[in-house]
Amino acid sequence: MNTSNAWFETTAVHKSQYPVSDIPEIALTGRSNAGKSSMINALLNRNKLAYVGSTPGKTRELNFYNVDNRLYFVDMPGYGYAKVSKSKSSSWADIINDYLMSREQLALIIMLTDIRHEPSKDDITMHNWLVKSGTPYIIAAMKADKIPRSQINKNIAMIRKTLNAGSDIKIIPFSSQTKQGRDEMWSAIKSCIPSLAEDEE
Ligand code: GDP
Numbered sequence: 152m153n154t155s156n157a158w159f160e161t162t163a164v165h166k167s168q169y170p171v172s173d174i175p176e177i178a179l180t181g182r183s184n185a186g187k188s189s190m191i192n193a194l195l196n197r198n199k200l201a202y203v204g205s206t207p208g209k210t211r212e213l214n215f216y217n218v219d220n221r222l223y224f225v226d227m228p229g230y231g232y233a234k235v236s237k238s239k240s241s242s243w244a245d246i247i248n249d250y251l252m253s254r255e256q257l258a259l260i261i262m263l264t265d266i267r268h269e270p271s272k273d274d275i276t277m278h279n280w281l282v283k284s285g286t287p288y289i290i291a292a293m294k295a296d297k298i299p300r301s302q303i304n305k306n307i308a309m310i311r312k313t314l315n316a317g318s319d320i321k322i323i324p325f326s327s328q329t330k331q332g333r334d335e336m337w338s339a340i341k342s343c344i345p346s347l348a349e350d351e352e
Pocket of ligand 1: 203
């Protein structure tokens with residue numbers, strides 16, 4: 152797979168707007184500003200493919216990034232501003248629910264939390280939703296550059312406990328700034344996509 156060959160493909164709210172394809176999808180979820188766009192850019196070694204720092208709550212669509220026609224990264228609307236979308240015809244919850252519950256090619260969800268803080272109520276709700284959906288998921292503990300290395304394990308344990316995530320669930324410390332966790336994240340992604348497992352980098 153040539154990860155340099157990546158492009159923004161489309162934005163979707165309704166199912167009818169999702170790309171028509173059977174390419175496996177990796178979805179990213181987290182509160183607004185969790186670092187979803189930054190992670191997509193870091194994984195693909197790009198500076199500005201995904202737009203970083205858009206106004207919180209403004210992005211209420213699913214954004215599909217095509218990577219070499221081998222996988223899509225799907226940036227899901229950030230939570231924490233759900234009220235904003237209540238007056239719209241498609242609520243935040245509908246958009247997420249429609250996608251998570253019906254998308255057959257969804258191979259893995261990456262849930263982003265902040266390594267510095269205890270997961271919020273919204274994080275816990277989202278996590279419970281992931282468990283219920285039965286879709287494979289991993290947790291990225293973002294902004295790992297902001298704490299000393301010696302604290303990483305302790306904070307990962309705190310995140311696991313607060314979310315009540317089983318010991319089989321991977322929690323990867325990640326930094327979009329230093330690229331810490333990048334290789335581990337790619338291995339987790341590839342292990343969920345059989346068509347990529349045999350790729351040589
Ligand atoms: P999104 O709303 O989830 O897409 O979040 P963004 O990717 O737009 O990131 C929000 C802010 O957090 C931006 O200012 C990023 O530069 C910053 N950020 C994201 N990831 C990291 C990280 O790993 N380390 C640090 N220090 N800052 C980060």
